[in-house]
Amino acid sequence: MTQNQINQSAWAEKWPAPAKLNLMLRITGQRSDGYHLLQTVFQFIELCDWITFHPVDDGRVSLQKPIPGVPEADDLIIRAAKLLKAETGCEQGVRIEVEKNLPMGGGLGGGSSDAATTLVVLNALWGLQLSMEKLMELGLTLGADVPVFVYGYSSWAEGVGEKLERIDIPEQWFVVIKPNCHVDTKEVFLSKDLTRNSKSIRIADFIAGQHQNDCLGVVRERYQSVKDALVDLSEFSEARLTGTGACVFAQFDSEEAAVSAYRSLQKKWQVYLVKGVNESPLFSKLKSGNIS
Numbered sequence: 001m002t003q004n005q006i007n008q009s010a011w012a013e014k015w016p017a018p019a020k021l022n023l024m025l026r027i028t029g030q031r032s033d034g035y036h037l038l039q040t041v042f043q044f045i046e047l048c049d050w051i052t053f054h055p056v057d058d059g060r061v062s063l064q065k066p067i068p069g070v071p072e073a074d075d076l077i078i079r080a081a082k083l084l085k086a087e088t089g090c091e092q093g094v095r096i097e098v099e100k101n102l103p104m105g106g107g108l109g110g111g112s113s114d115a116a117t118t119l120v121v122l123n124a125l126w127g128l129q130l131s132m133e134k135l136m137e138l139g140l141t142l143g144a145d146v147p148v149f150v151y152g153y154s155s156w157a158e159g160v161g162e163k164l165e166r167i168d169i170p171e172q173w174f175v176v177i178k179p180n181c182h183v184d185t186k187e188v189f190l191s192k193d194l195t196r197n198s199k200s201i202r203i204a205d206f207i208a209g210q211h212q213n214d215c216l217g218v219v220r221e222r223y224q225s226v227k228d229a230l231v232d233l234s235e236f237s238e239a240r241l242t243g244t245g246a247c248v249f250a251q252f253d254s255e256e257a258a259v260s261a262y263r264s265l266q267k268k269w270q271v272y273l274v275k276g277v278n279e280s281p282l283f284s285k286l287k288s289g290n291i292s
């Protein structure tokens, strides 16, 4: 099959942009530019936005339908596509269709994942041949969570989230609650009450059960619905915050136990029943579709 034939078939397809969970998150310091130094563990979950790329002749980049509440020029999908063009001088255009399933401001990394899928898939469709390292570097200029979605594997992350080490962790079931509020990441990181001096730990400490999220205290105090969700979820299993929230989640050893908690919580909350995966669904699809 020629590159052109591969591109022709892939243009019409829907590409996943999965969510992530931060299975733990420690803030160990702060850089001089204000960004916080973290230790975190990312795992993907099988809950995805879906993105389709349509070729256009006029060289422009646009969204078929802007995401409500996000001006098109600010959308991370548009910014990612424009960044690729600026970096490579590519003159091709694209109209991008998004099926948005991930709640915004939920700590599930939806905007970052959309940006990463755009970088990875357009790099292939446009035949740009940028390396994964280069795409991660470009992605980091869009957001701290973009590199892990480009990398595509569960990771132990340090720095601001860009120093990644692949880890394989059990692929368990999760119940995720989206409280009815939108947490602003920047506001949480600006809080004077945030813990910023946690001691660094090792991967083995995480495996042994060290699941602390240093944003939890600040977020729980500011957002009553996050606090309530944590209380309800902890009746079933250890309840944790992902990123800066608002979503909270709990891990289950069996699908049956997860389904039972899901059914019960569904009566009161917006809730998702999802499986954790170590390989990003984007990469599973790229491998099966033969473009990389």
Ligand SMILES: C[C@](O)(CO)[C@H](O)COP(=O)(O)OP(=O)(O)OC[C@H]1O[C@@H](n2ccc(N)nc2=O)[C@H](O)[C@@H]1O
Binding pocket: 022, 034, 035, 036, 037, 038, 040, 107, 112, 142, 143, 144, 145, 146, 159, 160, 161, 185, 186, 189, 243, 244
């Ligand atoms: C909290 C996490 O979700 C953990 O995965 C991420 O670190 C946040 O990643 P993100 O949403 O892509 O965040 P960005 O868009 O890069 O940053 C939003 C704002 O949060 C603050 N920020 C973010 C990440 C970080 N390590 N330190 C920070 O202080 C910065 O003020 C920044 O202006």
Ligand SMILES: Nc1ncnc2c1ncn2[C@@H]1O[C@H](COP(=O)(O)OP(=O)(O)OP(=O)(O)O)[C@@H](O)[C@H]1O
Binding pocket: 067, 069, 070, 074, 075, 076, 077, 102, 103, 104, 105, 106, 107, 108, 109, 110, 111, 112, 114, 115, 145, 185, 243, 244, 245, 246
């Ligand atoms: N394609 C996009 N999808 C969602 N949000 C976007 C997108 N492009 C830009 N944004 C902006 O990013 C903000 C954060 O959205 P996102 O869904 O990434 O939050 P999040 O899950 O809390 O992210 P994180 O876990 O990385 O902090 C939104 O409120 C919106 O203004």
